[in-house]
Amino acid sequence: MTQAAYVRTEMAPEKAPPVTSSGIIGWMRKNLFDGWLNSILTIVSLIAVGALLYEILPWMFRSSWTANSLNECREQIKEVYGPDASGACWAVIRERYAQLTFGFYPSELYWRPILAFILLLGALAPVLFTSLPRKLLWFSGLYPFIATWLLWGGSVWGPLSALAGFIFGFAALKLITPRYGAILGVISAIVVAILWWVAISGPVATTLESLIPISLEPVKSRNFGGFMLSVTIGITGIAASLPIGILLALGRRSDLLIVKALCVGFIEFIRGVPLITLLFVASTLLNIFLPPGTDFDIIVRVMIMVTLFSAAYMAEVIRGGLAALPRGQYEAADALGLDYWQAQRLVIMPQALKISIPGIVGTFIGLFKDTTLVMIIGLMDPLGLSTAIRANQEWNGIVWELYGFIALVFWIFCFSMSRYSMYLERKLQTENH
Amino acid sequence: MKKTVFLGALAVTGLAAGAAAAGTLDDVKARGKLNCGVTTGLAGFAAPDANGVWEGFDVGVCRAVAAAIFGDPTAVEFIPTTGKTRFTALASGEVDMLARNTTWTFTRDVDLKFEFVGINYYDGQGFMVPKSLGVSSAKELDGATVCIQTGTTTELNLADFFRSNNMSYEPVPIETNAEAQQQFLAGACDVYTTDASGLAATRATFENPGDYVILPEIISKEPLGPLVRHGDNAWGDLVRWTLNALIAAEELGITSANIDELRKGTNNPEINRILGTEGNLGEMLGLSADWAYNAIKAGGNYGELFEKNIGENTPIGLQRGLNAQWKDGGLIYAPPFR
């Protein structure tokens, strides 16, 4: 066999790709300068980012952390960086960060909101991460009572006797249902609980308190402020609106015409008006709607309105979750002979709620951001406090530092929550397919 | 889930509802604290410091009332109210009294049903402009852009002033003093108008106060004073006479420094009556005999409060002017304690 000399017998060694299509340059060509339009976009973006950083970075870092007033701060900056320099007075944050976080909460009691916050993470963990043992959910159920006691203080028997209302209601449900049917069971549970709360729980709590006094120093809710107020209003709104939202969503999907009409009417009404008008109602009208002499403090009134507000949005989220559930699940539950509430409790809701969690987190992010609106009715949320701080003589005239700090904190909260919700969405997708 | 708060509150209010009719003073005493409505922040009049302690001229009135009732000037809850929420807060019983630079007007008194118990500051609406504008009278402001704080009588006065002088203007409504100040300093408006005291307070905090002038025209009467709800005269009397005690104390030379001395007894029967060493004025109000002593001791007499918070030695630097004692040519005048 002759071999043509011009035929290669072995593979030529691989050459490295041309320098223009590999490594950093290749990456840049592919991702940044691919065609003239992209090149222009890249350059424009780079210039914009550069200009922005050029403006902001020196201002951020030529700062004063030690001054005690705006004028002192300006002088310090001029002293260090020359007469034309202008920089950030982060000193205002140093001086006021505790106030921005806790409002007017007594400083020696800061451990209480901090502990409540840490426990909150513990209570949320079993709800948010399904891999944790289910028994922890008991703690989540107890958390509202613990948090109420920690934040507002007072006698421990108040929250406990309120909790007892739930327990008695539940006991009534368990006792009556097997004998007289589900409906009477539910009705009697509600009646028992309400009777307990309205008539009995107060005296019982007082008596117990006089027998075994365990109490924390009470703190008025108008001392709440800053981010603590935002978080409290947000969490209360979301937690309290969940059961209402579930009922509204079920009502909206039910075959009962009047019930459906009432639920649709409520949901569309709340979703049709801005939150600020509901806050006006809280601040000016709620006392007029309630029996003469009733006087909640403004923060509780705001919480009530915020709960109603988020309940309408929550109902829509849960309705979406219910709609996303395959029809077969309903039919299977019927086929097993479960009645409506059993089917909801054992089959539908566990699945629908799981699907809805990203939406619920989204609603919470929205609600949490919306808590800044309470500033307009004069509550001391972070934005409201920033106005009060600017009215203080030392810090009169300060703008960017406070807004920047508040925006950053909100951003960290909301961004991490939205990341969590995305993680969950991805997980749900992979689980369902 | 936080229903407990709601339900707890409901239970409490159920109990409180029964007591509500008993009168404001009894409510306050039962509560152990006075609920006092103030501004959300106005330098010199009411603003919280870094520790959350409220300070200022209006705050001083609240503290005096609290001291008169409890003997303790710190037994006050300060409730920040905006121009929008202040009247409903008072009408709904959320606050027991308002000490919040509120102008005494006919409609507020008669139609909104509030009782102004007196006047702690005689004010009037003025204008502030940058010197560089070269304006020396408000009559030259035709076509100017004017920053006003909303929710006050200011905007009505302004509309009337420009209308009656046949001038046009561009109103820029602003919610808080801090924002108004920011806009004015940046030149987003030519003129800032509000009560003259507020103008002075604001100007004092500028980097270069000398670059701004307050125009001579005062276009309105703004008698500012604490107010309470219609219908509880006993409570109204208490607040009124606490304020009067502060005013009379200045007139009679009772200061927080010499009050303990004077309390041992003086030759002036009126001082003795005020300080409770003679007569039973405190009892008539439903308070202890040393009510006025406590009120004055809390933050000093009217003059001391003025000097400490808004007087000439403070950054606000207000002169007494109309707010001097009647003997010194001002309008501040307390009826006799007899």
Added chain:
Amino acid sequence: MTALTDPPKESFRLSMLIYDTRYRSMTIQVVALMGFMLLFAWIISNTLQNLSALGKPVDFGFLFEPAGYDINQRLIEYNSQDTHLRAAFVGLLNTLLVAALGCALATILGVIIGVLRLSHNWIVARLMTVYIEAFRNVPVLLWIVLVMAIMIETMPAPREFRGENPTASMLFGDSVAITNRGVYIPEPLFSRSLGDISVFGAFDISLDLIAFLVALFGGIYASKLVKRRADRIQAATGERPTTWHIRLGLVVIPPVAVLIALGFYLGYPELKGFNFKGGIHMRNSLIALWLALSLYTAAFIAEAVRAGILAISKGQTEAAYALGLSRSQTMNLVILPQAARVIIPPLISQYLNLTKNSSLAIAVGYMDITGTLGGITMNQTGRELESILLLMAIYLSISLSISAVMNWYNKRVKLVER
């Protein structure tokens, strides 16, 4: 239970109301309705009792009293002697204005950003992600006050335009002035104006505007007719007559002719006295609110757009490439029209959110309906109940109309689908 009092029929036992599924749903509904009505009656009776205690019976008469305050931005004639009702109407128009402007800008920005976020230009895609995450995760109220602060602090004051060596100057050949009181742009004026027409004696509409709009829409309609004819010819003969010049002419010429006939010219803003005079003054409260709402909502719309685009199967893109369409053609002709159907429902809810968020105008002193009726009017008259109920009713009807219109549009778009 109240339903138990229903008169029993023959062979009908009361317990059937609960245990018999035929009657049970009825029972529940009646109970629910009665419960609702009881609650409602309870609230009403409380309200009446409280109001009579306060001595303020429900009375909308205050709406017809003189308002006494001035409003800076008014789309219709208004002065401080007009009624509160008219002030509220001025506010309502301002609300609608900022909502319309905001929805338009937010949609444009949102679509651009949503598309760019999927760009394969690394830096652009990253920047858009940063934009979206930054705007979505900070309260809109904070954005509004921040944009306002930026407008006030960084733009020149009118006085800086004055003097020998002004530190600021007008743009575009002295036609646009950007100041910290707002932006002044040239306004259209007519030397042979037709005057105004009064509607219900309440406000005036410019006849010039009507004439212009009639000419414009007439032209567009005529151009559509031409297009339809061209379509018919193409369907019949397979050849499409060139019509773009006719169509362009039909759209452009009539409005231009009207403008010339009316003696159209531009009124430029000029620095006179304290302020710029002439031109259209877009106040910085409007601009701050408009920009902040648009930028904030655009972030949400961008996410909806991205989701919509990603929902279109990759086969569509590949098919378009196979047809030889360029990347931008693929996006404009194939992907976006299909994605639009997915995008519209979330878009509706974003429009609603934007409209509702416009009530935060109060933070920057923009005189919308919340600022007039729910702000100064409520304050000056002390009629909280009436003002807030009216305010809610107005917002509710705006929301319901927007969702009605958009749902109608959504249905129409859906019908095109197979």
